[in-house]
Amino acid sequence: MFGLGFGIIGALTNYFLSIPFYGYFSLYFGQILVLLCLVTRGLNAGIIASVISATALAIKLDDPFLFIVLVSETFVVHMMLRSGKTLLLADAIYWLFIGVPLTLLLLMLTGATSSELLIISGLTLSINGIFGASLAALIYSFLPIKNVYKKYRGKPPKLATVIFSLCMLTVTLPTIIISLIFTWQNTTQKEQDIANTLTRQGEQIMYVVDAFVDSHLATVNTLATAFSKSGFSLPVQTVLDATVFYEYVITDKNNMILFASPNLELATLSQFSYQPSENLLIDKIPELTFQNNKYLYDQSITQHNWTITVLTSPSIVTQVISKNFYILAACLFITFVVFAIIANQLSKRITLPLVNLANHFNDSSASEDMVSEAEISDEMMKVTDKLINSREIMLNFQQHLTLQVQDKTKQLTTLNNQLYNLAQKDGLTNLLNRSGFDDLANTTFRNCVRNHIPLSMVLIDIDDFKLINDTYGHPFGDICIISISKTFNHFCKRTTDLLGRYGGEEFIILLSGGNIEEHHELTKRIHRAVQKTKVNSGDIIVRMTISIGVSSMGSNYGMSFEGLVKSADEQLYKSKRTGKNKISIYAQ
Numbered sequence: 001m002f003g004l005g006f007g008i009i010g011a012l013t014n015y016f017l018s019i020p021f022y023g024y025f026s027l028y029f030g031q032i033l034v035l036l037c038l039v040t041r042g043l044n045a046g047i048i049a050s051v052i053s054a055t056a057l058a059i060k061l062d063d064p065f066l067f068i069v070l071v072s073e074t075f076v077v078h079m080m081l082r083s084g085k086t087l088l089l090a091d092a093i094y095w096l097f098i099g100v101p102l103t104l105l106l107l108m109l110t111g112a113t114s115s116e117l118l119i120i121s122g123l124t125l126s127i128n129g130i131f132g133a134s135l136a137a138l139i140y141s142f143l144p145i146k147n148v149y150k151k152y153r154g155k156p157p158k159l160a161t162v163i164f165s166l167c168m169l170t171v172t173l174p175t176i177i178i179s180l181i182f183t184w185q186n187t188t189q190k191e192q193d194i195a196n197t198l199t200r201q202g203e204q205i206m207y208v209v210d211a212f213v214d215s216h217l218a219t220v221n222t223l224a225t226a227f228s229k230s231g232f233s234l235p236v237q238t239v240l241d242a243t244v245f246y247e248y249v250i251t252d253k254n255n256m257i258l259f260a261s262p263n264l265e266l267a268t269l270s271q272f273s274y275q276p277s278e279n280l281l282i283d284k285i286p287e288l289t290f291q292n293n294k295y296l297y298d299q300s301i302t303q304h305n306w307t308i309t310v311l312t313s314p315s316i317v318t319q320v321i322s323k324n325f326y327i328l329a330a331c332l333f334i335t336f337v338v339f340a341i342i343a344n345q346l347s348k349r350i351t352l353p354l355v356n357l358a359n360h361f362n363d364s365s366a367s368e369d370m371v372s373e374a375e376i377s378d379e380m381m382k383v384t385d386k387l388i389n390s391r392e393i394m395l396n397f398q399q400h401l402t403l404q405v406q407d408k409t410k411q412l413t414t415l416n417n418q419l420y421n422l423a424q425k426d427g428l429t430n431l432l433n434r435s436g437f438d439d440l441a442n443t444t445f446r447n448c449v450r451n452h453i454p455l456s457m458v459l460i461d462i463d464d465f466k467l468i469n470d471t472y473g474h475p476f477g478d479i480c481i482i483s484i485s486k487t488f489n490h491f492c493k494r495t496t497d498l499l500g501r502y503g504g505e506e507f508i509i510l511l512s513g514g515n516i517e518e519h520h521e522l523t524k525r526i527h528r529a530v531q532k533t534k535v536n537s538g539d540i541i542v543r544m545t546i547s548i549g550v551s552s553m554g555s556n557y558g559m560s561f562e563g564l565v566k567s568a569d570e571q572l573y574k575s576k577r578t579g580k581n582k583i584s585i586y587a588q
Helices: 002-016 030-041 043-061 065-082 087-109 115-141 159-215 220-228 315-359 364-373 378-424 434-451 465-472 474-491 516-532 561-577
Strands: 019-022 025-027 246-251 257-260 275-277 287-290 293-301 307-312 455-462 498-501 506-512 534-537 540-543 546-553 583-587
Touching: 002 030, 002 043, 030 043, 030 065, 030 087, 030 115, 043 065, 065 087, 065 115, 087 115, 087 159, 115 159, 115 315, 159 246, 159 293, 159 307, 159 315, 378 434, 434 455, 434 498, 434 506, 434 561, 455 465, 455 474, 455 516, 455 561, 465 474, 465 540, 474 498, 474 506, 474 516, 474 534, 474 540, 506 516, 516 546, 516 583, 546 561, 561 583
Parallel strands: 546 583
Antiparallel strands: 019 025, 246 257, 246 307, 275 287, 287 293, 293 307, 455 506, 455 546, 498 506, 534 540
């Protein structure tokens, strides 16, 4: 819908609101709306608007190939906008490398092989395109970024690119407008001069012919005979401007040739046959065609109804137009190149201090360089000074913050270690709790099974511990648990031994490496050591015993970790059931 709306407005603009430039060439503004539709709504809407607008212009100018050129412009500009080019640059590249060559090729295919017409048509169309793109870019520069088609936004351009684009846009529009006005005035003046000269020459010849005829009234009765005499001629050439090549033809009221310039090789009393023609470059002077040649002409009527036709070649005007356009193109090119260099240097000078501030903001040794480079303007000096002061404050704050972070990191590491211990270890015995033991034991179990390393799971339970708690109280029971845990720690000193408190009075040990006979022997030593241990608290002396269940894997590793724990628990239950203070062992 947006493409349709923009396209209809563009078509009406092309058809009714063009500005005559010279000859039959005009400035058309419909493409401005097409480009604005493209940059705000994307390719699909832009193509729709371009098709409608270009169709109207092609119909008005009776040039179907113009449709191809303008629709191609929309598509190529879209591709360049996607690649990050600015609108004005994208359109200028299109007309320079695609639009003008394509226009010249299509004109040659249509038979318009005049070099002046080819060159001027290509330049006119390209100026039309760049002028329209400049106006579109000017309007586009005032659009909020949210209104720009999202695929053209990309990342924000560099400040140097923005400054360069604005500078080029600033110089492009005035330069093109001034150049067009100059060319239009110069061309119009030249056409008017030639038209006036043709009229003046016709009038002078008319006066000469009238005077000649009046002075020979006595002989005009035999005019046909007199005209046929050899050597008879009118003194016309004496009044023609010697600086310009003119021809003339004098005809009677029946359009029969009475006199003609010798160079035209026209027979006296023959019919003067010519066809009015149209010159695309000249609109103030009429043109005719005869003998396959084109001439600019002016006609005057004598008092005897003779017609004086003064002829001259269109090249005296087209050469001036071509020359003006060569000068225009050269001046535009030189202006753009020179201004591009100046704008590029200006943008660098403006943005260099900002770039250096960004690159060396954290470098305390770069202050002097940044200050010297910022001397481009008073505002930049103030910004640089404030930023340097801000940087010093920031660096001091950063240094202070770094120290605080390091201190907090140490505290956090300590807290993490404490949290890990709380999460993984038993608070009373400082042994692994059930969760911590299962995590580490699972890893050890998988490694042993994968590498066929012998391992044994040992479950230990203090006999009659509930009676101890009930008789002597829970504080004494805690003392008993701590004492037994120390005994276990004394025997389980290898790095591969895992020891944990699995429940209230239940402990668990995972032994790996060596062979299962060594595991069983270690278990027996632990059992005997506990039997010999006395727990003293004031007048209370208690001896304790433990029941042990062992499940070992030495040749068959098909049991899971949970299965191994369950097997050791079954052996522990067996020791409890058969009298306590025993060791029950299962090995596979």
